Every structure is written in C-alpha cells, then in structure tokens.
Amino acid sequence: MFNASKLAYLDDKNLKECCLNLESALTNDKDCDVDGNDLFMELQILQDMLPNGAYEGEIPWTSIQIMEFTKKTDMFPNVLLAYKILLTIPITVASAERSFSKLEILKSYLRSTMSQERLNGLAT
Incomplete structure (x- = not known):
C-alpha cells in the first residue's frame, strides 16, 4: 500500500492475507476498525480504477496521492481508513x-x- 506500483502487482492471495492481518491488528475485543474482506474487495476495485499514470511513468503515485484519490471518489471507506x-x-x-x-x-x-x-x- 505504500505506492501504486506495489499495490498494482500484489496478487489476490497476498493482498487478502495482508488485509486480514490488518484487520486482526486493528481488532480490540469484538470491535474492529477495518473489515479485512471488505478492504480486500475495495483494494481490488481500486487497482482497476487507478489511472494508468498512477502505475507508470518515472514516479508511481505515493500513498498520499492514492488516499487523495479515494477521498475524491468517496467509494472506499475501508481503504481510506487504512491509508489514514x-x-x-x-x-x-x-x-x-x-x-x-x-x-x-x-x-x-x-x-x-x-x-x-x-x-x-x-x-x-
């Protein structure tokens, strides 16, 4: 999640594992800040929605730029929280x-x- 090129080339297995690890790290008793499965689905959609310039070029988008993109689209609540x-x-x-x-x-x-x-x- 640190930049667009790393996000783009994660396979589904590793991405889901990372999302579930984040969910378990942010869980306190029964309260959970991020749902790992929802985060996984949102990141899959985000991978497809990011513009081509985010992955290509000399410098890929940073995590701040990806967070700003998710704020503008207002479709990825779990991704936005994870980036925050x-x-x-x-x-x-x-x-x-x-x-x-x-x-x-x-x-x-x-x-x-x-x-x-x-x-x-x-x-x-």
Whole structure:
C-alpha cells in the first residue's frame, strides 16, 4: 500500500492475507476498525480504477496521492481508513522517544513550576 506500483502487482492471495492481518491488528475485543474482506474487495476495485499514470511513468503515485484519490471518489471507506492509519503511524518511535528524553531535561524537579505553554514552546 505504500505506492501504486506495489499495490498494482500484489496478487489476490497476498493482498487478502495482508488485509486480514490488518484487520486482526486493528481488532480490540469484538470491535474492529477495518473489515479485512471488505478492504480486500475495495483494494481490488481500486487497482482497476487507478489511472494508468498512477502505475507508470518515472514516479508511481505515493500513498498520499492514492488516499487523495479515494477521498475524491468517496467509494472506499475501508481503504481510506487504512491509508489514514498508515500515514499517521510513525515508522519508528525513535523521534518520540527522543522527545520524551529531552522533556526530562527541560522540566526538571527544580523547574517544575514551568507553565504548560512555556514547556510546549521549548519542546518544539
């Protein structure tokens, strides 16, 4: 799902397996954010609906461009949700960990009276 060329050349077996894995990863008790079977069917239709320029050319469409396309068509609710999750989850957590370790330096015990607004300004 990272770009159009990878999406275009996934066979049905691998695509369905990935969709079901995503469904199980996003399931909490009985609540599920994405239905794997519906996502699979929507991605199959999306593969056919993407314009030829999305796959061909020097640079294939990125995941952001595919998400924008699905927003415009307003036909793929599971695909749109999956792309939103894909684009909001960081690949690594190293930057978040660095931010929290630097927070300890900024707000020590002696400077615990610092206001939230000042702390946000220093952290950014």
